[in-house]
Amino acid sequence: MCLIVFAWQVLPGVPVIAAANRDEFYDRPATPARPWPEHPHIIAGRDLLHGGSWMGITTTGTNGPKFAALTNIRGPAERRENAPSRGDLVADFLKGTLPAADYLQQVVARGDVYNGFNLVLGDRDQLYWYSNRGGDDPRNGLPLEPGRIYGISNGLLDAPWPKVLRTKAQFASLLCQGAPEDAYFEMLADTTRAPDLRLPETGVPIELERQLSPVCIEMEGYGTRTSTVVKLYREGEPELHERFVQPLG
Template sequence: MCLIAFAYKVHPQYQLIVAANRDEFLDRPTEPARFWPAEPHILAGRDRKAGGTWMGITTSGRFAAVTNYRDLRLPRVEGPSRGVLVRQAMETGFAPENSERYEGFNLLYGTIDRLMYHSNVNGETLDLPPGVHGLSNHLLNTPWPKVLRAKAGLTELVAKGPNVEDLFNLLADRRHAPDQELPDTGLDPERERALSSIRIEMDGYGTRCSTVVMVDRTGVVTFEERVIQPPSVGRFEFSIP
């Protein structure tokens, strides 16, 4: 994922509300979200190149999602795909012990009752407090314009009563940040500007899919993924025991 806004334990009806966009190269082979045939307890999309995923949830209530950390000035690490981290977290419920093997990442993981955050950039591991949080290609709740806009939009939707369509509308925001508010991650200003919108559209790269996950306080999970190109919609509902 490249943008995740989530409301955790702040709504009277929903334990967790997630609105997320996956940004990726358009030619990277991908499977849309489904229950994996060989591991039917996992609901997630799949990166066909490396075999991992960017976000998923299990039938037992384990949730995980990853974003890359973007700073071109950091040394490159030739390691496994970061999508493997999500799969491991859904299987074990834990962050990896050897996180230094990977390029910079942020990992959300745990259960609906206890959600955690780990970054291998600063080594931080947090037991997440209730609240509306945002995560993009820097550390948790870094005040990038797209993160602030997503958090503000989600906060407003939580207050009025969230629904799936409103959450997808939030994820479709194509507005770019003003130049003076752009982060400095080592990219040229034109690319930094193009990446500053909630939904990204660039030549050969952009938002591939948007996903909404809502888990109510009785354990009912609603998971909907909308793939942008080629267009498709996957909607799933199940109950956590």
């Protein structure tokens, strides 16, 4: 998952609304979002290489349905090939029974063994963001402030990357309008590249920064594979809707 914008306790009756794109190599095998056979209360996509996930919900839980999502931190110089799969962080939370705060304590204790990541998780009453590259951000690992819209790409929470700023603004507008679901998917399909002067510096060549700058990425062999919209309601069943993105060429 390489872009996620989410509203936390912004709309009455809908504590969590999230819209996200998953960017990945096209040849990395994965299953679409659906109930997991051995854990039918989980609805999530699944990475078939390591068994984890990038985003999902549960239909049940001690405190009602749960939500979790993950993005990687882009840091090629820091990447370790032998690090454990970050997708397990989402899968283990959804499979387990621990409240978000208790689960997060376990993640923090072993966070340095993973390559860089952002993890958003919680339920209808509490939502958290944690990054093992979060440094001194006072929000890291603590309950997020309600009544706000947040955004994450492959930097830290609310890092002012062009795609994050643009999508947060559009997302807020759609929420205010009471827009239909299709409008969120249209937002996630934006392939506009950012101007060079606004590109982040993440340690990759400038041409690659350009290619990675759109909300919806189109490259040879790599790009946005799925778009997802999630809603957790105060009452009633949660919703997860996923659409596949046609690869370039």
